[in-house]
Amino acid sequence: MTITFSRQFPGYHVRKGENTFFVEQLLNEFDIDYRASTYMNMLHNINSDKLLAGKLTMKDLVDFHLSLSPNVTDKKLTTIRSGHRWVAGKKACLRVWSKKPYNSPQIQFFYPTTVVNTYKFGISDYGLMSLNDQSTGYYGEICKNDGLTPADFRSWFKMKDYDTCTNPVFDGQIISFSDKINY
Secondary structure, X not given: OXXXXXXXXXXXXXXXXXEOOHHHHHHHHOOOOOOOHHHHHHHHHHOHHHXXXXXXXXXXXXXXXXXXXXXOOOOOOEEEEEOOOOOOOOEEEEEEEOOOOOOOXXXXXXXXXXXXXXXXXEEEOOOOEXXXXXXXXXXXXXXHHOOOOHHHHHHHOOOOOOXXXXXXXXXXXXXXXXXXXXX
């Protein structure tokens, strides 16, 4: 199954259009030196079928490789997705859009990766979060592991100020790629 990552913050976010650095953070978690020419070789190998089919060009891969920021040191250990289709042990194909989202071919930027664990995750309309149907105090850790600051996380999930309202506005999963996570 495929997970596509956004390289820019969405239009409704306070940082609209700025880089998320999710790809760089994920590659850091997998100990991949994406600045090296060996990473370009990896990109070529894992996208060879699309190259041969004419769905991607070498220019697409080179442009993607050159677009990666060399100064990112943070790591992204998880991703949050709506729904409940992921289970531990499944392989995830990690991708990004080569150009315009939904109107360009996708680039696979790493080998298929095993999902280490999943956690049921919810957010109420006033920012109350739950993990596995229990209120959680892991807010800062969840934000950091997802590659976001608390402010960016709140804007991404359109969270309002805290209140007692508990209407769910997000129902999904935290998908962990790391055995370092144990919520």
